[in-house]
Amino acid sequence: MKCVICLLRKDLRCNDHPSFHHLVAETHGYDNLLPVYVFPSHQINLSGLVQGNDENPHPAPTSYVGNYSRCGPHRAAFIGQSVWDMKESLEALGSGLIIRAGAIVDVVRDLAKGLEQNGYHVGAVWMTSHEGTEEKADEKAVVSLCEEIGADSKVWVDEKYFIDDRDLEQTHEELPDIFTTYRKTCEPLREKPRPVLPSLEAGSLPKFPDLSAIPPQTRPFVIPETLDGLVEALVKPVASFLENAPEFPEKATSAHPFKGGETKAMQRLLHLIQSEGMKNYKSTRNGLIGTEFSTKLSAYLALGCITARQIHHHLLAYEDGTNTAFEKVDGYGAGENEGTAAIRFELLWRDYMRLCHQKFGDKLFRLEGFKGYEDGNNTAEDKKAKWKTANKERAPPDQSPDPDRVAEILKRFNAGTTGMGLIDAAQRELLHTGYASNRARQNVASFLAKHLDIDWRYGAEWYEMLLVDYDVSSNWANWQYVSGVGNDPRSEVRMFNPVKQAFDYDKDGEYVRSWVPEVAGFSKLENVFQAWTASEKDLEDAGLADNIMVTDPIKRIDFSVDQKPIKPGKRPFFRRKGRSRGSAGGGETSRESEANAVDASSEAQVGNGTVAAVEVQATQDSAFIRDSSAAGIGDRSGGTTVAPIMAETTVREEEG
Numbered sequence: 072m073k074c075v076i077c078l079l080r081k082d083l084r085c086n087d088h089p090s091f092h093h094l095v096a097e098t099h100g101y102d103n104l105l106p107v108y109v110f111p112s113h114q115i116n117l118s119g120l121v122q123g124n125d126e127n128p129h130p131a132p133t134s135y136v137g138n139y140s141r142c143g144p145h146r147a148a149f150i151g152q153s154v155w156d157m158k159e160s161l162e163a164l165g166s167g168l169i170i171r172a173g174a175i176v177d178v179v180r181d182l183a184k185g186l187e188q189n190g191y192h193v194g195a196v197w198m199t200s201h202e203g204t205e206e207k208a209d210e211k212a213v214v215s216l217c218e219e220i221g222a223d224s225k226v227w228v229d230e231k232y233f234i235d236d237r238d239l240e241q242t243h244e245e246l247p248d249i250f251t252t253y254r255k256t257c258e259p260l261r262e263k264p265r266p267v268l269p270s271l272e273a274g275s276l277p278k279f280p281d282l283s284a285i286p287p288q289t290r291p292f293v294i295p296e297t298l299d300g301l302v303e304a305l306v307k308p309v310a311s312f313l314e315n316a317p318e319f320p321e322k323a324t325s326a327h328p329f330k331g332g333e334t335k336a337m338q339r340l341l342h343l344i345q346s347e348g349m350k351n352y353k354s355t356r357n358g359l360i361g362t363e364f365s366t367k368l369s370a371y372l373a374l375g376c377i378t379a380r381q382i383h384h385h386l387l388a389y390e391d392g393t394n395t396a397f398e399k400v401d402g403y404g405a406g407e408n409e410g411t412a413a414i415r416f417e418l419l420w421r422d423y424m425r426l427c428h429q430k431f432g433d434k435l436f437r438l439e440g441f442k443g444y445e446d447g448n449n450t451a452e453d454k455k456a457k458w459k460t461a462n463k464e465r466a467p468p469d470q471s472p473d474p475d476r477v478a479e480i481l482k483r484f485n486a487g488t489t490g491m492g493l494i495d496a497a498q499r500e501l502l503h504t505g506y507a508s509n510r511a512r513q514n515v516a517s518f519l520a521k522h523l524d525i526d527w528r529y530g531a532e533w534y535e536m537l538l539v540d541y542d543v544s545s546n547w548a549n550w551q552y553v554s555g556v557g558n559d560p561r562s563e564v565r566m567f568n569p570v571k572q573a574f575d576y577d578k579d580g581e582y583v584r585s586w587v588p589e590v591a592g593f594s595k596l597e598n599v600f601q602a603w604t605a606s607e608k609d610l611e612d613a614g615l616a617d618n619i620m621v622t623d624p625i626k627r628i629d630f631s632v633d634q635k636p637i638k639p640g641k642r643p644f645f646r647r648k649g650r651s652r653g654s655a656g657g658g659e660t661s662r663e664s665e666a667n668a669v670d671a672s673s674e675a676q677v678g679n680g681t682v683a684a685v686e687v688q689a690t691q692d693s694a695f696i697r698d699s700s701a702a703g704i705g706d707r708s709g710g711t712t713v714a715p716i717m718a719e720t721t722v723r724e725e726e727g
């Protein structure tokens with residue numbers, strides 16, 4: 072009996088799955104199909120799956136710069152749920168899923184050998200292509216193994232993206248370095264995705280092999296027999312990742328309480344259309360609190376529980392009025408609207424991040440980013456020297472702040488005790504829930520890379536550990552973008568003012584108050600967003616006078632809503648050294664100006680016990696002149712002339 076092994080990785084869905092579809096719709100010559108998922112030892116800590124007193128033969132996978140776990144508890148649970156859902160869905164279709172742990176190629180070798188011994192000939196191993204150095208190495212290893220054992224191999228195109236790779240206008244090398252230029256080659260976006268593949272019907276897949284013929288999981292691992300058991304085993308070794316982590320605050324709620332899997336992904340998608348979440352997306356996407364402000368589809372997309380074209384397809388049905396399930400929704404049958412267009416735009420960003428990864432390869436993980444050291448006006452030495460590290464071996468002898476201080480800052484950055492309210496709230500939300508909004512992520516990345524000048528890869532790796540929706544391309548390329556080493560054409564001058572951002576996007580301080588309960592009692596927003604600005608009395612009343620966020624904030628930003636610098640008298644623990652600069656008013660327009668102007672030339676030193684000068688003064692208005700005529704849906708900048716000192720600080724955008 073001829074069997075094909077279908078190795079699943081980040082394609083954890085039954086529907087709109089090319090290789091399953093092929094097995095149902097085309098002639099192929101396989102009698103049996105064995106779907107397999109392997110928890111990969113190089114990315115997930117497998118110690119919780121080890122039986123008895125045996126030892127895990129694989130070292131705990133940790134990151135390169137920060138030595139953090141590669142996959143933390145939130146994503147470990149989400150992956151476990153997604154795999155289990157896949158198993159149940161395949162069983163409902165009359166097939167099944169074998170779950171294994173270890174090195175992918177070893178698992179495939181063992182399975183192929185055992186199946187051959189039990190009367191099944193493994194004719195082929197199929198897998199879907201995924202980005203990532205390790206993913207590519209696994210693909211190569213499996214292809215070599217197939218050559219060794221005389222089986223065919225096939226690496227399928229990853230079809231979970233918006234525009235199919237085969238329909239792109241350009242090769243990887245030709246990919247424009249500016250998103251807008253790329254986007255223009257794809258318009259109109261609504262016409263670009265391929266149709267979704269037909270749903271699978273029960274009994275349509277080739278037969279699952281006899282269970283008795285499938286070799287068991289090799290020692291020392293044991294795969295639990297229940298979902299709860301599996302999730303517990305995956306989470307256990309990585310559950311504790313931060314000493315003295317702040318407690319989950321009583322008043323905070325997770326924006327991402329969702330469970331993994333194709334079934335949940337589809338439920339979420341239908342809910343988003345039926346609740347008008349998609350229609351209203353453009354105006355709500357910058358929210359910070361609750362489940363409804365953006366789609367929360369990212370984790371499902373990252374694991375391939377859903378494809379971007381499935382999202383598009385359902386939006387089409389709503390826009391074209393072809394699915395009565397949506398007939399009561401405002402805008403049914405009325406064509407593309409602002410919200411649905413904006414979703415497509417974001418999905419294209421996701422495509423673009425992956426294409427950049429393909430174009431630049433391992434530069435994705437380098438400190439100097441896609442840009443490299445030779446780009447721009449600065450020398451390679453200047454560029455290298457900008458980045459502070461906690462690594463004593465790599466730090467130059469005169470690094471300021473020194474590596475110990477950087478290590479301390481990083482601990483506080485990770486724990487959310489920097490004293491910068493928005494950043495602390497975002498970091499605490501992340502560590503408790505595995506999610507933070509795009510707005511919060513941009514601010515966090517900008518804070519680390521542009522305000523503190525710390526090697527941005529610490530942040531990217533921390534995100535890699537904690538994000539439930541971690542995706543190698545989206546995470547690292549976004550970190551590069553915000554850190555100014557990636558594909559942001561105005562990266563040198565663009566940075567976020569996290570205080571102004573908090574005033575703009577957390578208007579009542581609800582987000583910061585809920586995740587940083589220490590500051591919840593302050594009545595003035597500026598105190599909520601930077602506790603050190605509170606009066607001595609208010610600090611005493613709040614029990615914060617000796618709190619490190621007040622006595623040693625990592626950064627102080629001189630910002631007030633009335634555009635007046637904060638008076639020195641209001642800073643009880645703050646010795647002002649420098650003169651802050653004023654800024655010209657300008658006025659931001661629309662969603663395009665997503666960040667806010669700061670004086671990049673008055674950048675701070677990282678606080679060093681004794682406090683640095685007042686580094687940044689920002690006003691509510693940013694000082695740039697905008698030609699808003701160029702901005703359309705999705706365009707976040709339009710043509711922009713940047714004023715000499717103050718710079719526009721939009722997010723992720725685009726050509727000037």
Ligand SMILES: Cc1cc2nc3c(=O)[nH]c(=O)nc-3n(C[C@H](O)[C@H](O)[C@H](O)COP(=O)(O)OP(=O)(O)OC[C@H]3O[C@@H](n4cnc5c(N)ncnc54)[C@H](O)[C@@H]3O)c2cc1C
Nearest residue numbers: 365366367368369417421509512513540541542545546549
């Ligand atoms: C520093 C940083 C790190 C990030 N790391 C990741 C990551 O590891 N994985 C990830 O999926 N996204 C990442 N993003 C992008 C974005 O923040 C998330 O996709 C988004 O917040 C997820 O929430 P959502 O699904 O509700 O998004 P929505 O606002 O509902 O957007 C819809 C979908 O569009 C895509 N999308 C939206 N914004 C972006 C973007 N900037 N880049 C790429 N795709 C986007 C996502 O697939 C998202 O699910 C990162 C952004 C920043 C600034």
